[in-house]
Amino acid sequence: MSASILKQHLEIRGLELVSDQHKHRKVVASRLLKKGSVVITSRPLCNPVIFPTHRSLHCETCFKSKAQQTGNISSNDIELERCSVCKKRYYCSRDCFTVAWKGWHRWICTDKNKDRTDLDFEMLKMVVMSVERLRNGSYKESEDAYTLSPALAVADFGEMESEPLALTEYVFSTLMGHEVVTEPTLLAKYKEIATTVREELISSKFPFKGRQQQQPDDTKKESLLPSIMELVQYLCRFHCNNFSIHDPQLFTMAEGTLPIGALFNHSCRPNAIVMYEGKVQLIKALEDIEVGEEVCTSYVDNGVPREERRQLLREKYFFECLCPRCGDQQQQQQQQTAAVQEPKTGFRILDDLIEGEQDGPDGKGVNGEWLTKQFDAIIIPGARSLQIAGPRLQPPSVMTRASFTSYIIHSLVPLIQTGASQQEYTERLFEIYETLQSTPHSEPKPFTTTVMTNATSFFNTCLEHQSWALASKIGTFILALYLMIYPRHHPLVGLHCFTLAKSLWNDVEGGMTSVRLSHEMLKLARNILQVSHGVKSSGNAALVMEVMAFMKTVEKELDS
Numbered sequence: 001m002s003a004s005i006l007k008q009h010l011e012i013r014g015l016e017l018v019s020d021q022h023k024h025r026k027v028v029a030s031r032l033l034k035k036g037s038v039v040i041t042s043r044p045l046c047n048p049v050i051f052p053t054h055r056s057l058h059c060e061t062c063f064k065s066k067a068q069q070t071g072n073i074s075s076n077d078i079e080l081e082r083c084s085v086c087k088k089r090y091y092c093s094r095d096c097f098t099v100a101w102k103g104w105h106r107w108i109c110t111d112k113n114k115d116r117t118d119l120d121f122e123m124l125k126m127v128v129m130s131v132e133r134l135r136n137g138s139y140k141e142s143e144d145a146y147t148l149s150p151a152l153a154v155a156d157f158g159e160m161e162s163e164p165l166a167l168t169e170y171v172f173s174t175l176m177g178h179e180v181v182t183e184p185t186l187l188a189k190y191k192e193i194a195t196t197v198r199e200e201l202i203s204s205k206f207p208f209k210g211r212q213q214q215q216p217d218d219t220k221k222e223s224l225l226p227s228i229m230e231l232v233q234y235l236c237r238f239h240c241n242n243f244s245i246h247d248p249q250l251f252t253m254a255e256g257t258l259p260i261g262a263l264f265n266h267s268c269r270p271n272a273i274v275m276y277e278g279k280v281q282l283i284k285a286l287e288d289i290e291v292g293e294e295v296c297t298s299y300v301d302n303g304v305p306r307e308e309r310r311q312l313l314r315e316k317y318f319f320e321c322l323c324p325r326c327g328d329q330q331q332q333q334q335q336q337t338a339a340v341q342e343p344k345t346g347f348r349i350l351d352d353l354i355e356g357e358q359d360g361p362d363g364k365g366v367n368g369e370w371l372t373k374q375f376d377a378i379i380i381p382g383a384r385s386l387q388i389a390g391p392r393l394q395p396p397s398v399m400t401r402a403s404f405t406s407y408i409i410h411s412l413v414p415l416i417q418t419g420a421s422q423q424e425y426t427e428r429l430f431e432i433y434e435t436l437q438s439t440p441h442s443e444p445k446p447f448t449t450t451v452m453t454n455a456t457s458f459f460n461t462c463l464e465h466q467s468w469a470l471a472s473k474i475g476t477f478i479l480a481l482y483l484m485i486y487p488r489h490h491p492l493v494g495l496h497c498f499t500l501a502k503s504l505w506n507d508v509e510g511g512m513t514s515v516r517l518s519h520e521m522l523k524l525a526r527n528i529l530q531v532s533h534g535v536k537s538s539g540n541a542a543l544v545m546e547v548m549a550f551m552k553t554v555e556k557e558l559d560s
Protein backbone atom coordinates (compact mmCIF):
# COMPACT_ATOMS: atom_id res chain seq x y z
CA MET A 1 0.00 0.00 0.00
CA SER A 2 1.28 3.38 -0.83
CA ALA A 3 0.56 6.99 -1.53
CA SER A 4 -0.34 6.20 -5.14
CA ILE A 5 -3.12 3.82 -4.11
CA LEU A 6 -4.51 6.43 -1.72
CA LYS A 7 -4.31 9.00 -4.51
CA GLN A 8 -6.30 6.72 -6.79
CA HIS A 9 -8.82 5.90 -4.05
CA LEU A 10 -9.49 9.62 -3.58
CA GLU A 11 -9.37 10.50 -7.28
CA ILE A 12 -12.20 8.10 -8.16
CA ARG A 13 -14.34 9.91 -5.57
CA GLY A 14 -13.55 13.38 -6.90
CA LEU A 15 -11.03 14.22 -4.20
CA GLU A 16 -7.40 15.18 -4.11
CA LEU A 17 -4.92 15.34 -1.24
CA VAL A 18 -2.70 18.40 -1.63
CA SER A 19 0.04 19.71 0.62
CA ASP A 20 -0.58 22.93 2.49
CA GLN A 21 1.90 25.23 4.16
CA HIS A 22 -0.16 25.80 7.29
CA LYS A 23 -2.25 22.63 7.53
CA HIS A 24 0.39 20.10 6.35
CA ARG A 25 -2.13 18.69 3.88
CA LYS A 26 -5.76 19.09 2.88
CA VAL A 27 -8.46 17.31 0.90
CA VAL A 28 -9.94 19.34 -1.97
CA ALA A 29 -12.72 18.56 -4.43
CA SER A 30 -11.55 17.71 -7.94
CA ARG A 31 -15.12 17.69 -9.23
CA LEU A 32 -18.40 19.17 -8.04
CA LEU A 33 -19.59 17.28 -4.94
CA LYS A 34 -23.34 17.59 -4.68
CA LYS A 35 -25.07 18.64 -1.49
CA GLY A 36 -26.22 15.58 0.46
CA SER A 37 -23.92 13.17 -1.38
CA VAL A 38 -21.56 10.81 0.41
CA VAL A 39 -18.13 12.28 -0.32
CA ILE A 40 -16.31 9.18 0.92
CA THR A 41 -16.77 6.35 3.39
CA SER A 42 -14.17 5.44 5.96
CA ARG A 43 -13.78 2.09 7.68
CA PRO A 44 -12.38 1.51 11.15
CA LEU A 45 -8.87 0.09 11.53
CA CYS A 46 -10.17 -2.27 14.22
CA ASN A 47 -13.59 -2.81 15.72
CA PRO A 48 -14.53 0.46 17.47
CA VAL A 49 -14.62 0.42 21.27
CA ILE A 50 -18.15 0.88 22.61
CA PHE A 51 -18.36 3.05 25.73
CA PRO A 52 -18.73 0.76 28.81
CA THR A 53 -22.03 2.49 29.64
CA HIS A 54 -23.41 1.65 26.17
CA ARG A 55 -22.28 -1.98 25.80
CA SER A 56 -25.63 -3.52 26.68
CA LEU A 57 -27.44 -1.23 24.20
CA HIS A 58 -25.61 -2.03 20.96
CA CYS A 59 -24.51 -5.14 19.12
CA GLU A 60 -20.72 -5.04 19.23
CA THR A 61 -20.45 -6.27 15.65
CA CYS A 62 -23.06 -4.43 13.58
CA PHE A 63 -23.75 -1.60 16.09
CA LYS A 64 -27.50 -1.96 15.77
CA SER A 65 -29.18 -0.78 18.90
CA LYS A 66 -32.04 -2.60 20.57
CA ALA A 67 -34.46 -0.05 19.18
CA GLN A 68 -33.23 0.41 15.60
CA GLN A 69 -33.49 -3.25 14.79
CA THR A 70 -37.24 -3.20 14.58
CA GLY A 71 -37.16 -0.08 12.42
CA ASN A 72 -39.10 1.66 15.14
CA ILE A 73 -37.04 4.06 17.17
CA SER A 74 -39.41 4.15 20.10
CA SER A 75 -39.79 0.42 20.57
CA ASN A 76 -37.42 -1.36 22.85
CA ASP A 77 -38.38 -4.99 22.66
CA ILE A 78 -35.38 -6.66 21.01
CA GLU A 79 -32.99 -8.32 23.38
CA LEU A 80 -29.30 -8.49 22.70
CA GLU A 81 -27.54 -11.61 23.89
CA ARG A 82 -24.29 -11.37 25.75
CA CYS A 83 -21.18 -13.46 25.35
CA SER A 84 -21.64 -16.36 27.76
CA VAL A 85 -17.97 -16.37 28.73
CA CYS A 86 -17.22 -12.76 29.71
CA LYS A 87 -20.86 -11.63 30.04
CA LYS A 88 -19.66 -8.15 29.04
CA ARG A 89 -20.29 -7.84 25.31
CA TYR A 90 -23.63 -8.03 23.52
CA TYR A 91 -24.68 -9.35 20.10
CA CYS A 92 -27.88 -9.21 18.06
CA SER A 93 -27.48 -12.60 16.38
CA ARG A 94 -25.41 -15.76 16.21
CA ASP A 95 -23.84 -14.41 12.98
CA CYS A 96 -22.71 -11.20 14.66
CA PHE A 97 -21.25 -13.17 17.55
CA THR A 98 -19.33 -15.45 15.18
CA VAL A 99 -17.87 -12.50 13.27
CA ALA A 100 -16.78 -10.89 16.56
CA TRP A 101 -15.40 -14.13 17.97
CA LYS A 102 -13.29 -14.94 14.90
CA GLY A 103 -12.21 -11.38 14.31
CA TRP A 104 -11.30 -9.98 17.71
CA HIS A 105 -13.41 -11.00 20.66
CA ARG A 106 -11.73 -14.34 21.43
CA TRP A 107 -8.46 -12.50 22.10
CA ILE A 108 -9.93 -10.08 24.61
CA CYS A 109 -12.83 -12.08 26.05
CA THR A 110 -10.90 -13.36 29.05
CA ASP A 111 -8.96 -10.13 29.72
CA LYS A 112 -8.53 -9.56 33.41
CA ASN A 113 -9.22 -5.83 33.27
CA LYS A 114 -12.47 -5.81 31.37
CA ASP A 115 -13.99 -3.00 33.36
CA ARG A 116 -11.42 -0.34 32.52
CA THR A 117 -13.09 2.91 31.62
CA ASP A 118 -10.06 4.22 29.73
CA LEU A 119 -10.82 3.20 26.15
CA ASP A 120 -7.20 3.62 25.08
CA PHE A 121 -6.20 0.19 26.47
CA GLU A 122 -8.64 -1.73 24.35
CA MET A 123 -8.23 0.50 21.30
CA LEU A 124 -4.46 0.06 21.37
CA LYS A 125 -4.67 -3.69 21.81
CA MET A 126 -7.15 -4.06 18.95
CA VAL A 127 -5.19 -1.82 16.60
CA VAL A 128 -1.97 -3.77 17.28
CA MET A 129 -3.80 -7.02 16.54
CA SER A 130 -5.34 -5.62 13.34
CA VAL A 131 -1.99 -4.37 12.07
CA GLU A 132 -0.28 -7.68 12.95
CA ARG A 133 -2.89 -9.75 11.15
CA LEU A 134 -2.60 -7.56 8.07
CA ARG A 135 1.17 -7.88 8.06
CA ASN A 136 1.35 -11.61 8.63
CA GLY A 137 -1.32 -12.31 6.05
CA SER A 138 -3.89 -13.94 8.34
CA TYR A 139 -6.51 -11.21 7.82
CA LYS A 140 -9.17 -11.92 5.18
CA GLU A 141 -11.27 -9.09 3.71
CA SER A 142 -14.24 -11.46 3.56
CA GLU A 143 -14.47 -11.71 7.35
CA ASP A 144 -15.57 -8.07 7.63
CA ALA A 145 -17.80 -8.14 4.56
CA TYR A 146 -20.81 -9.21 6.60
CA THR A 147 -20.73 -6.15 8.82
CA LEU A 148 -19.32 -3.56 6.43
CA SER A 149 -20.97 -4.16 3.08
CA PRO A 150 -24.53 -2.98 3.82
CA ALA A 151 -23.15 0.28 5.15
CA LEU A 152 -20.64 0.69 2.35
CA ALA A 153 -23.39 0.06 -0.17
CA VAL A 154 -25.23 3.21 0.86
CA ALA A 155 -22.26 5.16 -0.38
CA ASP A 156 -23.68 4.73 -3.87
CA PHE A 157 -20.31 4.36 -5.56
CA GLY A 158 -21.66 1.63 -7.79
CA GLU A 159 -19.00 -0.84 -8.79
CA MET A 160 -16.28 1.20 -7.17
CA GLU A 161 -13.71 -0.69 -5.11
CA SER A 162 -14.39 -0.38 -1.40
CA GLU A 163 -11.61 0.52 0.99
CA PRO A 164 -9.24 -2.40 1.66
CA LEU A 165 -8.04 -2.61 5.26
CA ALA A 166 -4.44 -2.39 4.04
CA LEU A 167 -5.21 1.12 2.74
CA THR A 168 -6.80 1.98 6.10
CA GLU A 169 -3.62 0.88 7.82
CA TYR A 170 -1.40 2.79 5.39
CA VAL A 171 -3.34 6.03 5.99
CA PHE A 172 -3.16 5.44 9.76
CA SER A 173 0.65 5.21 9.48
CA THR A 174 0.73 8.65 7.82
CA LEU A 175 -1.37 10.43 10.46
CA MET A 176 0.32 12.98 12.68
CA GLY A 177 0.61 12.21 16.39
CA HIS A 178 2.41 15.42 17.45
CA GLU A 179 4.45 13.46 20.04
CA VAL A 180 7.00 16.24 20.31
CA VAL A 181 4.49 18.79 21.55
CA THR A 182 2.40 16.41 23.66
CA GLU A 183 2.28 17.20 27.39
CA PRO A 184 4.91 15.20 29.37
CA THR A 185 2.27 13.99 31.86
CA LEU A 186 0.14 12.69 29.00
CA LEU A 187 3.15 11.00 27.42
CA ALA A 188 3.93 9.35 30.78
CA LYS A 189 0.36 8.07 30.95
CA TYR A 190 0.64 6.74 27.39
CA LYS A 191 3.87 4.96 28.28
CA GLU A 192 2.10 3.25 31.14
CA ILE A 193 -0.77 2.16 28.91
CA ALA A 194 1.66 0.96 26.24
CA THR A 195 3.62 -1.08 28.77
CA THR A 196 0.49 -2.74 30.18
CA VAL A 197 -0.96 -3.48 26.74
CA ARG A 198 2.34 -4.95 25.60
CA GLU A 199 2.48 -7.24 28.65
CA GLU A 200 -1.13 -8.29 28.17
CA LEU A 201 -0.52 -9.10 24.51
CA ILE A 202 2.56 -11.16 25.34
CA SER A 203 0.63 -13.26 27.85
CA SER A 204 -2.49 -13.56 25.63
CA LYS A 205 -3.07 -16.38 23.18
CA PHE A 206 -3.02 -13.99 20.22
CA PRO A 207 -0.37 -15.31 17.85
CA PHE A 208 2.31 -12.92 16.67
CA LYS A 209 3.73 -14.58 13.58
CA GLY A 210 5.68 -11.75 12.13
CA ARG A 211 6.33 -11.93 8.43
CA GLN A 212 8.05 -15.33 8.66
CA GLN A 213 4.81 -17.19 9.33
CA GLN A 214 6.33 -19.19 12.17
CA GLN A 215 5.00 -19.87 15.63
CA PRO A 216 7.23 -17.93 18.00
CA ASP A 217 7.98 -18.91 21.56
CA ASP A 218 7.43 -16.29 24.25
CA THR A 219 10.74 -14.48 23.92
CA LYS A 220 10.37 -14.29 20.17
CA LYS A 221 6.82 -13.03 20.54
CA GLU A 222 8.19 -10.13 22.50
CA SER A 223 10.56 -9.20 19.73
CA LEU A 224 7.76 -9.38 17.16
CA LEU A 225 5.57 -6.90 19.02
CA PRO A 226 5.85 -3.16 18.30
CA SER A 227 8.12 -1.37 20.78
CA ILE A 228 6.76 0.74 23.62
CA MET A 229 7.78 3.87 21.72
CA GLU A 230 5.80 2.73 18.68
CA LEU A 231 2.78 2.09 20.87
CA VAL A 232 3.09 5.55 22.43
CA GLN A 233 3.09 6.91 18.86
CA TYR A 234 -0.15 5.01 18.17
CA LEU A 235 -1.73 6.53 21.28
CA CYS A 236 -0.68 10.02 20.25
CA ARG A 237 -2.29 9.41 16.85
CA PHE A 238 -5.50 8.25 18.56
CA HIS A 239 -5.49 11.40 20.66
CA CYS A 240 -5.70 13.81 17.73
CA ASN A 241 -7.36 11.64 15.06
CA ASN A 242 -9.89 9.30 16.64
CA PHE A 243 -13.62 9.90 16.35
CA SER A 244 -16.57 9.56 18.68
CA ILE A 245 -19.05 7.43 16.79
CA HIS A 246 -22.66 8.57 17.08
CA ASP A 247 -26.06 7.14 16.26
CA PRO A 248 -28.62 8.80 13.94
CA GLN A 249 -29.78 11.02 16.83
CA LEU A 250 -26.18 12.24 17.25
CA PHE A 251 -25.74 10.50 20.61
CA THR A 252 -22.15 9.25 20.90
CA MET A 253 -21.61 5.64 21.90
CA ALA A 254 -18.19 4.44 20.79
CA GLU A 255 -14.72 5.51 19.84
CA GLY A 256 -13.17 4.56 16.53
CA THR A 257 -9.91 4.87 14.60
CA LEU A 258 -11.08 5.89 11.11
CA PRO A 259 -7.96 7.09 9.29
CA ILE A 260 -9.51 8.11 5.95
CA GLY A 261 -11.97 10.38 7.78
CA ALA A 262 -9.08 11.85 9.76
CA LEU A 263 -7.57 13.20 6.52
CA PHE A 264 -10.19 15.96 6.47
CA ASN A 265 -9.26 19.20 8.18
CA HIS A 266 -11.36 21.20 10.59
CA SER A 267 -13.44 24.31 10.01
CA CYS A 268 -15.73 26.11 12.48
CA ARG A 269 -17.99 26.61 9.42
CA PRO A 270 -17.74 23.13 7.83
CA ASN A 271 -19.07 22.22 4.38
CA ALA A 272 -19.21 18.51 5.27
CA ILE A 273 -20.44 16.46 8.19
CA VAL A 274 -19.41 13.17 9.74
CA MET A 275 -22.20 10.58 9.95
CA TYR A 276 -22.19 6.84 10.63
CA GLU A 277 -23.95 3.78 9.28
CA GLY A 278 -23.18 1.24 11.95
CA LYS A 279 -19.44 1.51 12.36
CA VAL A 280 -18.70 2.83 8.88
CA GLN A 281 -18.19 6.55 8.68
CA LEU A 282 -19.73 8.68 5.94
CA ILE A 283 -18.44 12.12 5.10
CA LYS A 284 -21.44 13.96 3.64
CA ALA A 285 -21.50 17.25 1.76
CA LEU A 286 -23.67 19.85 3.54
CA GLU A 287 -23.63 22.15 0.51
CA ASP A 288 -22.47 21.81 -3.10
CA ILE A 289 -18.67 21.76 -2.91
CA GLU A 290 -17.01 23.35 -5.92
CA VAL A 291 -13.88 22.14 -7.72
CA GLY A 292 -10.78 23.26 -5.82
CA GLU A 293 -12.69 23.92 -2.60
CA GLU A 294 -11.35 22.23 0.54
CA VAL A 295 -13.66 19.66 2.15
CA CYS A 296 -13.80 20.34 5.89
CA THR A 297 -15.60 18.69 8.77
CA SER A 298 -15.80 20.12 12.28
CA TYR A 299 -13.85 18.66 15.22
CA VAL A 300 -15.77 20.70 17.78
CA ASP A 301 -19.34 21.84 18.33
CA ASN A 302 -19.89 24.97 16.22
CA GLY A 303 -22.03 26.38 19.02
CA VAL A 304 -19.08 26.64 21.41
CA PRO A 305 -17.73 30.20 21.92
CA ARG A 306 -14.56 31.31 20.14
CA GLU A 307 -12.01 31.07 22.94
CA GLU A 308 -13.21 27.70 24.19
CA ARG A 309 -13.22 26.35 20.65
CA ARG A 310 -9.77 27.62 19.85
CA GLN A 311 -8.32 26.34 23.10
CA LEU A 312 -9.69 22.88 22.44
CA LEU A 313 -8.29 22.85 18.91
CA ARG A 314 -4.93 24.01 20.20
CA GLU A 315 -4.71 21.53 23.09
CA LYS A 316 -6.18 18.46 21.50
CA TYR A 317 -5.29 18.93 17.84
CA PHE A 318 -2.29 21.28 18.03
CA PHE A 319 -3.28 23.95 15.53
CA GLU A 320 -4.49 27.53 15.33
CA CYS A 321 -7.76 27.60 13.43
CA LEU A 322 -7.75 29.80 10.32
CA CYS A 323 -11.28 29.06 9.15
CA PRO A 324 -13.73 31.68 7.77
CA ARG A 325 -15.05 32.28 11.32
CA CYS A 326 -11.67 32.52 13.03
CA GLY A 327 -9.94 34.55 10.28
CA ASP A 328 -6.51 34.29 8.67
CA GLN A 329 -3.17 34.82 10.40
CA GLN A 330 -2.98 38.50 9.52
CA GLN A 331 -6.46 39.19 10.87
CA GLN A 332 -5.66 37.31 14.07
CA GLN A 333 -2.45 39.25 14.62
CA GLN A 334 -4.32 42.50 14.14
CA GLN A 335 -6.74 41.43 16.79
CA GLN A 336 -3.98 40.65 19.27
CA THR A 337 -1.89 43.76 18.70
CA ALA A 338 -4.96 46.00 18.56
CA ALA A 339 -3.41 47.55 15.43
CA VAL A 340 -5.69 49.48 13.13
CA GLN A 341 -8.49 47.01 12.75
CA GLU A 342 -10.47 46.60 9.60
CA PRO A 343 -14.14 46.09 10.40
CA LYS A 344 -15.03 42.40 10.42
CA THR A 345 -17.20 40.99 7.66
CA GLY A 346 -19.06 37.76 6.92
CA PHE A 347 -18.56 34.82 9.26
CA ARG A 348 -15.93 36.81 11.17
CA ILE A 349 -18.74 38.81 12.78
CA LEU A 350 -20.49 35.78 14.27
CA ASP A 351 -18.26 35.12 17.27
CA ASP A 352 -18.43 38.74 18.47
CA LEU A 353 -22.22 38.53 18.29
CA ILE A 354 -22.63 35.38 20.35
CA GLU A 355 -20.11 36.33 23.01
CA GLY A 356 -21.42 37.15 26.51
CA GLU A 357 -21.63 35.44 29.87
CA GLN A 358 -24.61 37.35 31.21
CA ASP A 359 -28.11 35.95 31.48
CA GLY A 360 -30.92 36.55 33.96
CA PRO A 361 -32.12 39.74 35.66
CA ASP A 362 -29.08 42.05 36.11
CA GLY A 363 -26.91 39.14 35.03
CA LYS A 364 -27.68 37.32 38.28
CA GLY A 365 -28.50 33.98 36.68
CA VAL A 366 -31.81 32.62 35.50
CA ASN A 367 -34.82 31.03 37.14
CA GLY A 368 -37.98 29.48 35.75
CA GLU A 369 -40.23 32.43 36.48
CA TRP A 370 -37.91 34.95 34.84
CA LEU A 371 -37.30 32.73 31.81
CA THR A 372 -41.04 32.15 31.35
CA LYS A 373 -41.57 35.90 31.21
CA GLN A 374 -38.75 36.31 28.68
CA PHE A 375 -40.01 33.64 26.29
CA ASP A 376 -43.74 34.28 26.68
CA ALA A 377 -43.48 37.32 24.42
CA ILE A 378 -42.47 35.18 21.43
CA ILE A 379 -45.16 34.92 18.78
CA ILE A 380 -45.49 31.60 16.94
CA PRO A 381 -45.00 32.46 13.24
CA GLY A 382 -47.71 31.76 10.71
CA ALA A 383 -46.87 28.79 8.48
CA ARG A 384 -47.69 30.65 5.23
CA SER A 385 -45.12 33.33 5.90
CA LEU A 386 -42.39 30.68 5.94
CA GLN A 387 -43.28 29.10 2.61
CA ILE A 388 -42.36 31.86 0.18
CA ALA A 389 -39.01 33.64 0.16
CA GLY A 390 -40.15 37.23 0.06
CA PRO A 391 -38.34 40.57 -0.03
CA ARG A 392 -35.90 41.44 2.72
CA LEU A 393 -37.51 42.15 6.05
CA GLN A 394 -37.39 45.44 7.85
CA PRO A 395 -35.32 44.62 10.96
CA PRO A 396 -36.88 45.46 14.35
CA SER A 397 -35.74 48.65 16.06
CA VAL A 398 -34.69 46.72 19.17
CA MET A 399 -33.62 43.06 19.26
CA THR A 400 -35.46 41.28 22.04
CA ARG A 401 -35.85 37.50 22.29
CA ALA A 402 -39.18 37.85 20.52
CA SER A 403 -38.20 40.28 17.74
CA PHE A 404 -34.89 38.43 17.15
CA THR A 405 -36.76 35.12 16.77
CA SER A 406 -39.29 36.53 14.37
CA TYR A 407 -36.65 38.36 12.30
CA ILE A 408 -34.36 35.32 11.88
CA ILE A 409 -37.09 32.73 11.32
CA HIS A 410 -38.89 34.83 8.70
CA SER A 411 -35.63 35.74 6.95
CA LEU A 412 -33.99 32.31 6.77
CA VAL A 413 -36.58 29.51 6.96
CA PRO A 414 -38.22 30.39 3.60
CA LEU A 415 -34.81 30.19 1.90
CA ILE A 416 -34.29 26.63 3.16
CA GLN A 417 -37.86 25.60 2.30
CA THR A 418 -37.49 26.85 -1.28
CA GLY A 419 -33.98 25.40 -1.72
CA ALA A 420 -32.20 28.73 -2.24
CA SER A 421 -28.59 28.50 -3.41
CA GLN A 422 -25.80 28.52 -0.87
CA GLN A 423 -24.68 31.90 -2.16
CA GLU A 424 -28.10 33.47 -1.71
CA TYR A 425 -28.44 31.96 1.75
CA THR A 426 -24.99 33.08 2.89
CA GLU A 427 -25.54 36.62 1.62
CA ARG A 428 -28.76 36.84 3.62
CA LEU A 429 -26.98 35.45 6.66
CA PHE A 430 -24.22 38.07 6.41
CA GLU A 431 -26.84 40.83 6.18
CA ILE A 432 -28.41 39.46 9.33
CA TYR A 433 -25.07 39.45 11.15
CA GLU A 434 -24.51 43.08 10.21
CA THR A 435 -28.03 44.02 11.28
CA LEU A 436 -27.61 42.26 14.63
CA GLN A 437 -24.35 44.11 15.10
CA SER A 438 -25.84 47.53 14.48
CA THR A 439 -29.29 47.16 16.10
CA PRO A 440 -29.71 47.94 19.81
CA HIS A 441 -30.73 44.94 21.88
CA SER A 442 -32.43 44.26 25.18
CA GLU A 443 -30.36 43.25 28.20
CA PRO A 444 -29.08 40.62 28.60
CA LYS A 445 -28.13 40.22 24.92
CA PRO A 446 -30.66 37.71 23.51
CA PHE A 447 -28.36 35.78 21.17
CA THR A 448 -25.32 34.63 23.16
CA THR A 449 -24.16 31.05 23.68
CA THR A 450 -24.92 31.45 27.41
CA VAL A 451 -28.53 32.29 26.57
CA MET A 452 -28.60 29.33 24.16
CA THR A 453 -27.43 26.93 26.90
CA ASN A 454 -30.01 28.21 29.40
CA ALA A 455 -32.79 28.20 26.81
CA THR A 456 -31.96 24.62 25.80
CA SER A 457 -32.14 23.31 29.33
CA PHE A 458 -35.39 25.23 29.98
CA PHE A 459 -36.78 23.85 26.68
CA ASN A 460 -36.06 20.30 27.86
CA THR A 461 -37.68 21.00 31.24
CA CYS A 462 -40.82 22.30 29.50
CA LEU A 463 -40.96 19.23 27.24
CA GLU A 464 -40.63 16.98 30.26
CA HIS A 465 -43.49 18.79 32.00
CA GLN A 466 -45.53 18.81 28.80
CA SER A 467 -45.77 22.61 28.86
CA TRP A 468 -46.17 22.51 25.09
CA ALA A 469 -47.12 26.15 24.48
CA LEU A 470 -44.08 27.53 26.26
CA ALA A 471 -41.81 24.77 24.89
CA SER A 472 -42.90 25.67 21.35
CA LYS A 473 -41.97 29.31 21.89
CA ILE A 474 -38.57 28.48 23.37
CA GLY A 475 -38.00 25.88 20.65
CA THR A 476 -38.68 28.50 17.95
CA PHE A 477 -36.20 30.84 19.64
CA ILE A 478 -33.55 28.07 19.78
CA LEU A 479 -34.14 27.38 16.09
CA ALA A 480 -33.41 31.04 15.35
CA LEU A 481 -30.13 30.79 17.29
CA TYR A 482 -29.18 27.55 15.53
CA LEU A 483 -29.79 29.09 12.11
CA MET A 484 -27.58 32.00 13.06
CA ILE A 485 -24.73 29.72 14.25
CA TYR A 486 -24.82 26.33 12.46
CA PRO A 487 -24.69 25.50 8.74
CA ARG A 488 -28.32 25.34 7.52
CA HIS A 489 -28.25 21.58 6.77
CA HIS A 490 -26.51 20.61 9.99
CA PRO A 491 -28.25 17.51 11.42
CA LEU A 492 -28.54 19.20 14.81
CA VAL A 493 -30.82 21.82 13.21
CA GLY A 494 -32.91 19.12 11.52
CA LEU A 495 -33.28 17.08 14.71
CA HIS A 496 -34.31 20.19 16.63
CA CYS A 497 -36.99 21.03 14.02
CA PHE A 498 -38.40 17.52 14.49
CA THR A 499 -38.62 17.94 18.27
CA LEU A 500 -40.14 21.39 17.84
CA ALA A 501 -42.72 20.02 15.40
CA LYS A 502 -43.79 17.43 17.97
CA SER A 503 -44.11 20.10 20.64
CA LEU A 504 -46.22 22.31 18.34
CA TRP A 505 -48.41 19.33 17.45
CA ASN A 506 -49.05 18.64 21.11
CA ASP A 507 -49.90 22.27 21.85
CA VAL A 508 -53.69 22.12 21.60
CA GLU A 509 -54.08 25.66 22.96
CA GLY A 510 -52.31 26.90 19.84
CA GLY A 511 -55.13 25.56 17.68
CA MET A 512 -54.70 25.30 13.91
CA THR A 513 -51.90 27.91 13.84
CA SER A 514 -49.85 25.50 15.86
CA VAL A 515 -50.77 22.50 13.71
CA ARG A 516 -49.88 24.39 10.51
CA LEU A 517 -46.54 25.48 11.93
CA SER A 518 -45.90 21.92 13.10
CA HIS A 519 -46.35 20.82 9.48
CA GLU A 520 -43.98 23.54 8.29
CA MET A 521 -41.35 22.47 10.84
CA LEU A 522 -41.66 18.87 9.67
CA LYS A 523 -41.04 20.01 6.09
CA LEU A 524 -38.00 21.91 7.33
CA ALA A 525 -36.78 18.87 9.29
CA ARG A 526 -37.20 16.71 6.19
CA ASN A 527 -35.38 19.20 3.92
CA ILE A 528 -32.45 19.36 6.33
CA LEU A 529 -32.26 15.69 7.35
CA GLN A 530 -32.41 14.55 3.72
CA VAL A 531 -29.04 16.25 3.31
CA SER A 532 -27.43 14.94 6.50
CA HIS A 533 -29.22 11.62 6.94
CA GLY A 534 -29.74 10.64 3.30
CA VAL A 535 -32.74 9.07 1.64
CA LYS A 536 -31.57 5.54 0.85
CA SER A 537 -32.65 2.65 3.06
CA SER A 538 -30.27 2.82 5.99
CA GLY A 539 -30.26 3.41 9.71
CA ASN A 540 -29.97 7.17 9.20
CA ALA A 541 -32.67 7.34 6.55
CA ALA A 542 -35.08 5.65 8.96
CA LEU A 543 -35.18 8.98 10.75
CA VAL A 544 -36.22 10.82 7.57
CA MET A 545 -38.95 8.19 7.09
CA GLU A 546 -40.13 8.83 10.62
CA VAL A 547 -40.42 12.56 9.89
CA MET A 548 -42.42 11.83 6.72
CA ALA A 549 -44.73 9.44 8.55
CA PHE A 550 -45.40 12.11 11.16
CA MET A 551 -46.10 14.61 8.36
CA LYS A 552 -48.83 12.31 7.02
CA THR A 553 -50.54 12.31 10.42
CA VAL A 554 -50.43 16.10 10.60
CA GLU A 555 -51.69 16.41 7.01
CA LYS A 556 -54.74 14.29 7.91
CA GLU A 557 -55.53 16.75 10.68
CA LEU A 558 -55.12 19.68 8.28
CA ASP A 559 -57.42 18.10 5.69
CA SER A 560 -60.20 17.41 8.15
Ligand SMILES: [Zn+2]
Pocket residue numbers: 059060061062063064091092093096
Ligand atom coordinates in the same frame (compact mmCIF):
# COMPACT_ATOMS: atom_id res chain seq x y z
ZN1 LIG B 1 -25.37 -7.41 15.13
Ligand SMILES: [Zn+2]
Pocket residue numbers: 083084085086087088089105109110
Ligand atom coordinates in the same frame (compact mmCIF):
# COMPACT_ATOMS: atom_id res chain seq x y z
ZN1 LIG C 1 -16.66 -12.73 25.80
Ligand SMILES: [Zn+2]
Pocket residue numbers: 267268269321322323324325326327
Ligand atom coordinates in the same frame (compact mmCIF):
# COMPACT_ATOMS: atom_id res chain seq x y z
ZN1 LIG D 1 -12.23 28.26 13.26
